[in-house]
Amino acid sequence: MLRIGFVGSGLIAWAHALGLKAMIDGGVLNASIVAVHDQRERRARRFADAVGPAEVVPSAAEVAARCDAVWVCTPTAAHREAVDAALAAGRAVFCEKPLATDLAAADALVAAVDAAGVPSQSGLVLRSAPVFRALRALVASGTLGQPMAAVFRDDQFFPIRGHYASEWRADVAQAGGGCLIEHSIHDVDILRFCFGEVDSVTARTTNLAGHEGVEDVAAVTLSFASGFEAQLTSVWHDILTRGSTRRIEVFCREGMVRLSNEFRGPLHIQTSSGKEVRECPSPAWVDALPLADDEIGLAVRAYVEADRDFADAIADGRPSEPSLAEALVAHRLVDAAYRSAAAGGAPVAVGDGR
DSSP states (O other), rough: EEEEEEESSSSSHHHHHHHHHHHTTSSSEEEEEEEEEEESSSHHHHHHHHSSSSSSSSSSSHHHHHHHHEOOOOOOGGGGHHHHHHHHTTEEEEOOSSSSHHHHHHHHHHHHHHHTTEEEEEEGGGGGOOHHHHHHHHHHHHTTTTTEEEEEEEEEEEETTTGOOOGGGGHHHHHHSHHHHTTHOOOOHHHHHHOOEEEEEEEEEESSSTTTOOOOEEEEEETTSOOOEEEEEEEESSSSTOOOOEEEEEEEEEEEEEOOSSSSOOOEEEETTTTEOOOOOOOOOHSSSSOOOSSSHHHHHHHHHHHHHHHHHHTTTOOSSOOOHHHHHHHHHHHHHEEEEETTOOEEETTTOO
């Protein structure tokens, strides 16, 4: 049985833990959530009571001592301390994105995990979403012709209220930045996942909410090695009725495809022959899990496959994806965007300035 521990018990920890518990209760995963640590003991106790039985322990080191794999779900600035505790005990590590508040620290974290040789995985969970897997396969099939361009909009209310129940994302020392690094690092990763390597990045950022160093608007152009171009607009607003919402249109020479849901789709495809709506269902085993068929249940399903992949990889003794190295590449794209914005929107070649 895989003994799982959590460092951090905020919103993202709940998303992972509820999915893990559903897999355990559904007989999909032979595991148990045994320990949790959070600086807010009351919050950790509520988490432990809901997903356990789990014990609330006083440190990340104590979590590592009691488990086989550690899910690191703290504010970004605290990732390294939790990862180091896991490495000292020789435990597998699932680390949420972004890995660190800046590129150099992310690079150092990945190097430390690689040197320790423990199983690891990053929290780039959009790669597990059925709609993005379907989009990637459709593009790779060539049925729409050569990919040309994408328009990608990512918006949500500023994640310091509502169900987030924390304010650390408004603190640049804790988060490293705003909507770009904290939320749209998923977007640059999924664009690379679907369309290949990025050569250069151009960006501008704006801070309207007034939290120093934390942008709430980012306009980014990613130029790919293949000639593909992607325009990404990322916004944190104050419309509390709008949660995380992603809309994408992809144009190829012989067809276009759009999606209006970032998990199940469907894909809306248009060619010279007409229009098609292509469903993107979850695997049957996911739909069979004891999860509510509501907004919360759907959100949790976005994490289920990624977490099972990691647990299975630990059991099988094989590498898992997305790796920390993939998360580092995504951070490198975000870093290039920030450097471009600091230079007034000048293009930045990916990999420069490391």
